[in-house]
Amino acid sequence: MNIFYVKIHKGHMTSVSMKALLYVYNVTSSHCYYSPSYRMLSLLPPLALVSIVGCYRRSCPLHRMLELPQCAQEAARQRDFQLLGCQFGAAREQLRPPHTIRVGLVQNAVVLPTSAPIMDQIDALHRRIGDIVEVAAMCGVNIVCFQEAWTMPFAFCTREKVPWTEFAESAEEGHTTRFCQKLAEKYNMVVVSPILERDESHGATLWNTAVVVSNSGRVLGKSRKNHIPRVGDFNESTYYMEGDTGHRVFQTQFGRIAVNICYGRHHPLNWLMYSVNSAEIIFNPSATIGGLSEPMWPIEARNAAIANHCFTCAINRIGTEHFESEFTSGDGKKAHHDFGHFYGSSYVAAPDGSRSPGLSRTRDGLLVAELDLNLNRQISDKWGFKMTGRYDMYAKELAEAVNENFTPNIVKE
Numbered sequence: 488m489n490i491f492y493v494k495i496h497k498g499h500m501t502s503v504s505m506k507a508l509l510y511v512y513n514v515t516s517s518h519c520y521y522s523p524s525y526r527m528l529s530l531l532p533p534l535a536l537v538s539i540v541g542c543y544r545r546s547c548p549l550h551r552m553l554e555l556p557q558c559a560q561e562a563a564r565q566r567d568f569q570l571l572g573c574q575f576g577a578a579r580e581q582l583r584p585p586h587t588i589r590v591g592l593v594q595n596a597v598v599l600p601t602s603a604p605i606m607d608q609i610d611a612l613h614r615r616i617g618d619i620v621e622v623a624a625m626c627g628v629n630i631v632c633f634q635e636a637w638t639m640p641f642a643f644c645t646r647e648k649v650p651w652t653e654f655a656e657s658a659e660e661g662h663t664t665r666f667c668q669k670l671a672e673k674y675n676m677v678v679v680s681p682i683l684e685r686d687e688s689h690g691a692t693l694w695n696t697a698v699v700v701s702n703s704g705r706v707l708g709k710s711r712k713n714h715i716p717r718v719g720d721f722n723e724s725t726y727y728m729e730g731d732t733g734h735r736v737f738q739t740q741f742g743r744i745a746v747n748i749c750y751g752r753h754h755p756l757n758w759l760m761y762s763v764n765s766a767e768i769i770f771n772p773s774a775t776i777g778g779l780s781e782p783m784w785p786i787e788a789r790n791a792a793i794a795n796h797c798f799t800c801a802i803n804r805i806g807t808e809h810f811e812s813e814f815t816s817g818d819g820k821k822a823h824h825d826f827g828h829f830y831g832s833s834y835v836a837a838p839d840g841s842r843s844p845g846l847s848r849t850r851d852g853l854l855v856a857e858l859d860l861n862l863n864r865q866i867s868d869k870w871g872f873k874m875t876g877r878y879d880m881y882a883k884e885l886a887e888a889v890n891e892n893f894t895p896n897i898v899k900e
Contacts, residue, residue, distance in 0.1 A: 550575055550841050553857050559625035566618050568595070569852035572626065573835070573843040575798070577862035586860040588741040590768065590798075591628035592833045593619050593637075595851040596806030601640045605653050609638050613666050619853050624674040626855045629702070629741040632679035632770040634804040635749045636695065638663050639683060641774040641804070644720035644826040645814050652726065655685035658698045658709045672704030677739045679746055681772040683726075684709070693727040697746040697772065699737045710735045712748040713757055719779060720816050720826055721750070734760035742767045742860050749773040752787045752801070755794070762795035763878075767860050770800045776827035777848075784832060785845070792836035796867040798858050805831040805849060838866040 553572030563570035577585065598611035616633060623631050635641075639654035656663050667678040677700065684696035695712035711730025715723050734757070736745045745761035745768070752758070752771050761769050771788055775781075788801035806829055813822035832845040835856040846852035867873060887893055 550843055553855060555626050555855060559622050562622045568619060569847050569850045571844060571846060572855040574857040575837045575841065575859060575862060577859035577865055580861060583861055587857060588629045589627050589855055589857050590800060591623040591631040592800050592802045592854040593631060593633050594802055594805055594831045594833045594846055597640050597808055601808055601810050605650060612638055620670050623853055624676060628676060628855055630677040630744060632772055632800060632802060633681060634802050635681045635772040635774040636683055637681060640808045641826060643723045643726055645810050645812060646722050646725055647812060652693060655683040655693055657687065658684045658696050659706055664698055664706060667700045668704045671700045671702055675702045677702050677741060679770055681748060694730060695727050695748060697748055702740055707737050708735060710746045714751045714754050716750040734764050736761060736764040736766045745769045747771050758791040758795055762797055766797055767863055768798045768800065771802065773803045774829060775803055777830045778827065781830055789836040789842050792838050793840050794872060796838045796863050796872060799836045802833045803831050804829040838863055
């Protein structure tokens with residue numbers, strides 16, 4: 488990866504293009520994600536920009552760009568989606584060979600209007616994702632993960648049950664799982680498919696669920712969303728409740744993976760428990776909008792990777808989805824037809840604090856990341872967060888804190 492140097496001439500940047508500097512700024516700064524980047528840059532004096540780049544060069548571990556096949560790049564252009572590649576290496580060891588795999592993060596907009604027939608919407612998304620996964624296979628991806636509730640509009644803001652609950656499917660035998668099984672078997676690829684689940688065996692209950700399909704084509708298992716938001720228009724508790732699958736980790740041929748769905752990224756203990764259960768990669772398929780979560784987006788998954796000695800993959804959908812019926816937000820403002828803009832910006836973070844560039848805020852995209860999973864243990868040996876974590880102390884204090892007779896440990900004069 489190139490490091491960009493900036494010269495100051497009469498108070499202006501002269502040796503680097505705004506686009507090039509914006510790339511560095513996007514990779515290094517969390518601020519650029521919640522305000523238009525060019526506007527942010529225009530508000531900063533040149534010396535501040537030099538400081539940003541200089542700080543990055545001195546202190547931030549670097550990923551490397553991954554060269555992807557020309558056929559994949561051409562296919563992405565023809566199919567109109569962004570394709571990025573990056574590498575995260577590890578130090579060579581004497582007793583362990585490199586454990587290098589490739590993951591693919593897919594972000595996309597809905598294909599048809601939200602008023603289109605349900606099966607037409609689902610099938611259109613299947614075709615779109617099928618096109619992107621084919622390119623992922625060209626790039627040698629071993630594990631691919633889609634965004635939260637990828638087969639439908641994120642209609643939980645509307646508080647309407649019909650027709651949105653009709654998008655729910657069986658995790659084991661549904662139309663979408665069958666589709667993912669075919670992809671997995673065809674491309675020898677693990678597929679993580681977050682859907683709205685209908686559990687017919689337990690009262691036809693709805694769940695927000697990620698289905699994990701092995702590269703053999705068999706359903707390896709499922710993981711349900713642990714934390715349900717009650718914030719703004721995220722009216723998800725109207726449809727489903729907190730998951731009951733705990734913090735499952737799936738042993739695949741390529742590595743141990745976990746799925747921390749959307750709102751769970753705001754809960755550090757959620758990340759921790761997947762790590763305690765030995766996850767090497769934690770995917771965070773999401774659907775979140777600008778103005779609410781965007782300031783935190785580039786921080787949370789990256790922090791989780793550092794704190795838990797693992798790779799994290801943050802995935803967000805794109806676009807603005809419009810609904811026929813107006814709905815209000817309970818904030819005194821006028822009723823509206825859309826939830827807001829889903830800002831994409833999917834990225835991968837490593838345990839050493841490095842991260843990939845983010846995908847676009849406005850385009851469908853595939854991010855291919857090559858990971859050497861040996862880095863997890865190397866960073867764990869270096870920093871020892873698990874060794875020094877004092878989990879027994881926290882377990883004791885948390886057990887006391889959830890007791891109805893709990894008294895906060897406050898020392899007073």
